[in-house]
Amino acid sequence: MKELIESKWEEILSLLETEYDISSIMINTWIRSLKIYEVKNNTVYFYVDEKLGENALKFLKRKEFDIFLLSSIRETLNDSTIDIVIDEKKNLIESDEEARKESVQKSDSYKEAVSRSNLNPKYTFDTFIVGEGNRHAHATCLAVADLPGQDNFNPLFLYGNSGLGKTHLMQSIAHYILQKDDKTKVLYVPSETFTHEIIDAIKNHTTNEFREKYRNVDVLLIDDIQFIIKKESTQTEFFNTFNELYNNKKQIILSSDQPPKELQSLNERIRSRFECGIPIDIHEPDYETRMAILKTKAEMDHLNDIPEEVFQYIAENVTNNIRELEGALHKIGIFSKLMKEEVTLETAKESLKDLINKEKNETITGETILKTVSEHMNISPDDIRSKKRSQDIATARQVVMYLCRKLTVMSLQSAGNIVGGRDHTTVINGINRVEAKRKEDPAFNNTIETIIKKLDTNA
Numbered sequence: 001m002k003e004l005i006e007s008k009w010e011e012i013l014s015l016l017e018t019e020y021d022i023s024s025i026m027i028n029t030w031i032r033s034l035k036i037y038e039v040k041n042n043t044v045y046f047y048v049d050e051k052l053g054e055n056a057l058k059f060l061k062r063k064e065f066d067i068f069l070l071s072s073i074r075e076t077l078n079d080s081t082i083d084i085v086i087d088e089k090k091n092l093i094e095s096d097e098e099a100r101k102e103s104v105q106k107s108d109s110y111k112e113a114v115s116r117s118n119l120n121p122k123y124t125f126d127t128f129i130v131g132e133g134n135r136h137a138h139a140t141c142l143a144v145a146d147l148p149g150q151d152n153f154n155p156l157f158l159y160g161n162s163g164l165g166k167t168h169l170m171q172s173i174a175h176y177i178l179q180k181d182d183k184t185k186v187l188y189v190p191s192e193t194f195t196h197e198i199i200d201a202i203k204n205h206t207t208n209e210f211r212e213k214y215r216n217v218d219v220l221l222i223d224d225i226q227f228i229i230k231k232e233s234t235q236t237e238f239f240n241t242f243n244e245l246y247n248n249k250k251q252i253i254l255s256s257d258q259p260p261k262e263l264q265s266l267n268e269r270i271r272s273r274f275e276c277g278i279p280i281d282i283h284e285p286d287y288e289t290r291m292a293i294l295k296t297k298a299e300m301d302h303l304n305d306i307p308e309e310v311f312q313y314i315a316e317n318v319t320n321n322i323r324e325l326e327g328a329l330h331k332i333g334i335f336s337k338l339m340k341e342e343v344t345l346e347t348a349k350e351s352l353k354d355l356i357n358k359e360k361n362e363t364i365t366g367e368t369i370l371k372t373v374s375e376h377m378n379i380s381p382d383d384i385r386s387k388k389r390s391q392d393i394a395t396a397r398q399v400v401m402y403l404c405r406k407l408t409v410m411s412l413q414s415a416g417n418i419v420g421g422r423d424h425t426t427v428i429n430g431i432n433r434v435e436a437k438r439k440e441d442p443a444f445n446n447t448i449e450t451i452i453k454k455l456d457t458n459a
């Protein structure tokens with residue numbers, strides 16, 4: 001149909017002028033340059049030439065114009081089932097890229113490359129949720145994926161606590177590179193496997209094979225580098241492999257639970273080589289990210305009927321490890337299947353009682369929290385409940401909301417009510433702030449711990 005419309009384009013344009021009163025200036029300025037991008041399911045996708053700028057798009061997307069063009073096309077082609085879409089070239093190119101990626105991902109050669117490279121098929125950028133704690137790491141990984149081997153991020157060194165997505169992110173880079181070209185030689189290896197292979201190669205006099213395997217890749221990913229063994233011969237082999245790849249501008253991606261300078265298991269010269277690229281840290285996810293991860297994973301696992309309050313319960317109680325977040329969801333799924341029961345907050349609590357071990361203390365109430373925080377932080381309960389916004393009052397208010405959620409089974413709304421009727425977004429924001437401040441400010445963290453102890457003793 002594309003060819004047909006193109007061959008009748010002048011006819012369509014003249015119909016627009018004669019039948020629908022669109023001036024020839026308009027036609028020549030805006031309409032003549034419309035290009036057909038593709039035809040799918042009897043819909044003709046036009047794109048607007050970027051050079052014509054935003055005004056062209058505004059004009060061409062105006063409702064009446066859509067209708068006039070559609071009518072002219074239908075009339076000229078004598079086909080009333082045709083539809084049209086007018087869009088920016090940019091978007092269409094993006095959707096084109098999406099379609100290309102989708103078809104690559106389904107191809108056998110890509111699947112083979114993923115398995116040859118030792119990658120988990122699920123660890124792609126598409127399944128990675130971006131939030132405050134990992135935004136910087138994610139952006140850096142995308143940049144490396146786009147242009148591997150650049151000096152600034154070679155090696156790319158990702159570090160952070162366990163279960164925060166380092167493996168997922170590093171493998172996303174590898175997938176991205178293979179999606180562009182599945183012939184690229186990519187190799188992912190946990191550091192234990194890597195060191196055992198070195199040790200075996202030295203023992204069995206097969207270091208040539210070892211070198212052949214590791215020094216001919218374009219992208220080498222070594223996970224959990226903190227587990228590498230401190231034996232001199234192992235580290236020398238590793239150092240030489242590293243140098244060979246680095247000098248040939250091959251991308252090296254490493255992960256660890258600590259920054260390079262704190263890696264005691266590595267000798268000094270390796271540590272300083274790791275610092276050539278800028279180490280990138282990845283932090284715990286905030287509340288919103290935890291909720292987004294839970295909801296996305298639930299959708300992926302077809303856990304469709306999980307109530308919002310169950311997501312909230314998990315997100316509030318499993319705070320610093322995404323693997324555990326996934327584990328909690330998984331448990332709830334299994335529990336409800338086994339018991340053939342629908343998931344409720346009660347069943348979720350029951351199935352997670354081993355994981356979320358800190359039993360909420362039934363004797364601590366919102367009012368006792370308000371009173372204790374008020375005494376300890378020297379802010380009156382009335383001020384905490386008021387609309388006053390000075391820093392110290394706002395902080396005390398946030399601490400009350402945080403502790404209500406942490407130490408009791410109160411809903412977000414009830415926690416908001418304790419501090420004068422705040423809505424649930426204010427409560428979530430308060431929780432995030434207190435969590436962040438506890439990590440950044442040891443004195444503040446002490447204050448919170450002291451208040452918790454007081455509440456426990458008085459309960």
Ligand SMILES: Nc1ncnc2c1ncn2[C@@H]1O[C@H](COP(=O)(O)OP(=O)(O)OP(=O)(O)O)[C@@H](O)[C@H]1O
Pocket residue numbers: 127128129130134160161162163164165166167168169224257293322323326
């Ligand atoms: N931002 C995220 N979005 C979606 N899933 C995530 C995210 N971060 C982590 N995960 C998931 O959490 C689980 C643990 O992540 P991963 O294994 O990458 O963590 P890690 O930091 O490498 O942990 P470790 O240091 O213990 O090896 C994986 O299933 C991963 O898919």
